[in-house]
Amino acid sequence: MKPCPEEIVQYMHDYLDGEITRRDEQILSEHLEKCQACQKHMDQLSRSVAFLKSASHIEAPEGFSDRIMASLPKERQGAGVRRWFGRHPMLAAVAMFVLLAGLALFSNFNTSDQQLAVSTQPNLVVEGNKVIVPEGEKVEGDLFVRNGELHIEGEVEGDVTVINGSKYMASTAVVTGKIEEIDRAFEWLWYTIKSGVKEGLSVFEGPDPDDEEK
Amino acid sequence: MEDIVKKRIKQVLKGDQSAFEEIVSLYQNRLYQVCYRMLGNRHEAEDIAQEAFIRAYINLHTFDQKRKFSTWLYRIATNLCIDRIRKKKPDTFLDAPVPGTDGLDHYSSLAHDSPLPEEEVEKMEQQERVQYEISRLPDKYRSAIVLRYIEELPLQEISEILELPLGTVKTRIHRGREALRKQMKKL
């Protein structure tokens, strides 16, 4: 008996995918009519598929969504601030004025300072002004990038803050903490003040302020 | 449905955490089912599906709202499942059956390259057998097969979930079907 044409098995799969051309289907059915071995092959494939489809529908266990809702991290800080400003536009304007007036006081914020600054973690890769968290790598601790482009392909176990820069997250990216992007002078000031206040408070409250967020 | 979901996503992004609950209830069964079929263990499935929702919540701002949300969510879940399968591989033999899980977990936590004796397979109930055969599929084919035949998703969507070219997805499904055929020749 001469061997079966190689493409027959491929046609079987095209057929099962519902993507077979009329011509190929014709060739397949003609071949199956005269070849028992391929008929059996096709039959076994169809049965395997039917067998899979017989799998019963499975539902999430009782209380599943409640457990998820209970284990979500507390609301994002940035969202809270934005909401507060949204509700108090007048106060926001005043705060803006005060902050802008205070701009001169901050010597560490200088727009001409375009140098890349990045927190030091062992598995970060820096190329020019690009900072990369490589795929498959895990960066522990908070990540801080200023005047640079951050590419996250791996995992960051902590918060991510990007100042005057951009951020790119690959689909493999995982960030366990908060992500903040600060672009304008105003927000940068706000951030500085906020962290300052937080640090100041933590002196009185004792433990690391991050702990109480969780 | 995608419209409601997008509305809820916007609310969550504005800081309304409670809007996430509807998202969870809309997708929980599908996500749990994928995890269960991939991992073959109810306890682990719950663990991973929960983790997937939490990661989706944390990274919600990275979701491109022009895309389909379920694709993104499935992607998070399948990635977590694949990670879990890889991590637990060396000590699968140490897994003891979990009491009160109707015996399904016992077979399915075994590695696919250690088939059970034929008599035992023949004694299995139909549903038990389905899970057993899925768990014997090589990981690479398992995710594609589960998305195709358990979730009944189109090939194009599977390609987006697994971030693989359409041709690769087809090949994996073809090989998965062939593997299954060989596993069950005597059915």
Ligand SMILES: [Zn+2]
């Ligand atoms: Zn033939």
